[in-house]
Amino acid sequence: MNKDTSILVVDDSHDMLELVRRQLVNLGLNPVVSDNVMDAIELLEQTTFDLLITDLNMPKIGGEQLIKFVAEHVQNLPVLVITGYPSIDSAINVMKLGAMEYLIKPFTAEDLAYAIENILSDIPEPSESLVNENRSSYHGIIGASDKMQELYTTIERTRSNRATILINGESGTGKELVARAVHYGSDFSAAPFISVNCGAIPEQLLESELFGHLKGSFTGAISNRAGFFQAAHGGTLFLDEISNTSLAVQAKLLRAIQEKEVTALGATKSQKIDVRIITATNVNLQELVRQGKFREDLYYRLNVIFLEIPPLRDRKGDIVSLVRYFNQKFSKELSKNKLKFHRNVINSFNNYAWPGNVRELENFIQRLVVMHDDEITMVEIPDYMKSKPAQKEEDDEVLSLKEMERKYIQKVLLSFDNNKSKAAQALGIDRKTLREKLK
Ligand SMILES: Nc1ncnc2c1ncn2[C@@H]1O[C@H](COP(=O)(O)OP(=O)(O)OP(=O)(O)O)[C@@H](O)[C@H]1O
Ligand SMILES: [Mg+2]
Known part of the structure; x- marks a missing residue:
């Protein structure tokens, strides 16, 4: 990143534009702002940018149209999506269109810097496998049907980012296998893949298993123990049967994802944690949200990329x-x-x-x-x-x-x-x- 890095920022909110502009200037970057898609397209036609940062929900023409335009007309322009959580569903679609990273509003200057660094340090060559060639298997997943091709393509989109992934599929469709394929096909494959069956661990234990504990923090805690989050640092944490978590654990998970840090039971200091979280379920989580059994805000956080495995x-x-x-x-x-x-x-x-x-x-x-x-x-x-x-x-x-x-x-x-x-x-x-x- 340097001050020649030119960035186009598109958002209909002038407050947001000003905030992001200032954050970028502080990072020593060179932002140009636009409050609507039509002007943005005009700018893109006149100037060469290194990065596009865009909101999704905008009146008249939305960010999705802009991303489509970029995918079709501008070569090698990475896109960072900034969005409020109600529109995360569409964030999934734009990842498919070619957006490389997303940030959920509100975000900090550090979040922004981290995302930009990620994107600019890794502009993947258009890989052959993204071209519509039929693959008969993918990292141990067997299947050449069209539905599986779609799945492979979406998995590939997750390769170099840490977007959370929710996997849904009936029992025995290969959810765990797919979670492993995501990890081992990713840029973080050298780091650990930790798989946790949330349904199999008693609820009182789950919290300490996930976040770790210090000696003496509860009866039976005879020594300090790292949790699964700490163990998965740098890699992937796979939370299977996520629907089986209590609202209390859900609240802690939400915090861990939002703050990117965890606090072990009995500890006073939190630890920074960098993990990709994949969750799986064979029930309809949205239905549980409706019934008040699953936190809506957590659901949106977990469901940035949705992988549906067909029966x-x-x-x-x-x-x-x-x-x-x-x-x-x-x-x-x-x-x-x-x-x-x-x-x-x-x-x-x-x-x-x-x-x-x-x-x-x-x-x-x-x-x-x-x-x-x-x-x-x-x-x-x-x-x-x-x-x-x-x-x-x-x-x-x-x-x-x-x-x-x-x-x-x-x-x-x-x-x-x-x-x-x-x-x-x-x-x-x-x-x-x-x-x-x-x-
Ligand atoms: N596409 C596939 N290719 C090869 N093996 C597969 C495929 N899908 C599933 N399997 C195999 O089928 C078995 C079940 O898969 P897996 O445990 O991943 O399913 P699951 O969706 O997690 O099931 P459950 O909902 O019961 O937990 C495993 O042995 C897995 O290796
Ligand atoms: Mg399973």
Whole structure:
């Protein structure tokens, strides 16, 4: 950064413009300001800038249009989005359009300096992989369907920034796998990836596990202990099943994200922490927000980039490559020959709805590899997986997901003589989940 670095700042609020202008001048930079998109476009056509900083919500023409214009007409101009939190949803879209960083208002002069430094020190070459070439896998994620391509492209957008990421997907769709792919594909892959299952840690413990504690801060705290936040410093903290956190822990999380610092239990001083936070859930968080069970402000903070993993039944094109992949993987593990699959078997895989998603498929193939040595024919396929032509009409009927799930669970249960353990295993869910679903 130097004083030749020219920056165009666009915001409809004159107060904001003046504030940012002053912060930039203090950083020794050379800002030009505009309070509307039309003037900004004119400026961009006349002058070469090193960076564009723009608001999103503006009357008449919004920041998104400006970013689109830049993506199409201006080469190599990085964009920093500044936005209030109600419009973070659109921030996700503009990241896809090519914005490189975002700041949520209000921000400090340090936040601004940090974001600008980040952007200007890293202008990625247009990488080949961003060109629409079909990838059959991405950092361990198997799948070449269009839906997965979209997912890979969005993941790539997160490579060199620390925007928080919320991953949503049904059970067994690969949320944890995707979180790992984000980390190991990022510029911070050499730093730790720490995964925490918020649903598995008792609520009284979660706080000290996350933020650490000092000796004697509570009964049982026999020594100082760093928390997961400290452990993930420089890397990624993956908070799985985030919906299972209490409002008290949510408040602490919010503070940690906002202030970028954490305070261990019993400590008086806080520590600066630099981590990317990825959260995952298989429930609709927005619904929990509506019910008052999840803090809205935290939800927006966590949901800057939203990664939706489609269920397997919505990307049937990936089934065969997953079968091939797991066949290879498990036969290698067991030093066996790969299995062959009869055409009809593959057909029935393609027609089956896989309510337990990739995990169900993985478990199923593993069982086949363990149990069999040669070709898999329809004899080895359980009835519930076979599509029944007699039920064709019913199958064509449009069912709600809930209804479809209910029918499948009933079918699977029946085929296992109501043995819940076996049914749960076949569905790729645990018994507890099955019991809940049965209720
Ligand atoms: N696209 C994929 N390619 C290869 N393996 C996959 C893929 N998706 C999922 N898997 C595998 O399926 C299993 C389940 O994945 P994972 O644990 O990431 O799912 P999840 O969405 O976190 O499930 P849950 O909601 O139950 O926690 C894992 O063994 C994972 O490696
Ligand atoms: Mg998981």
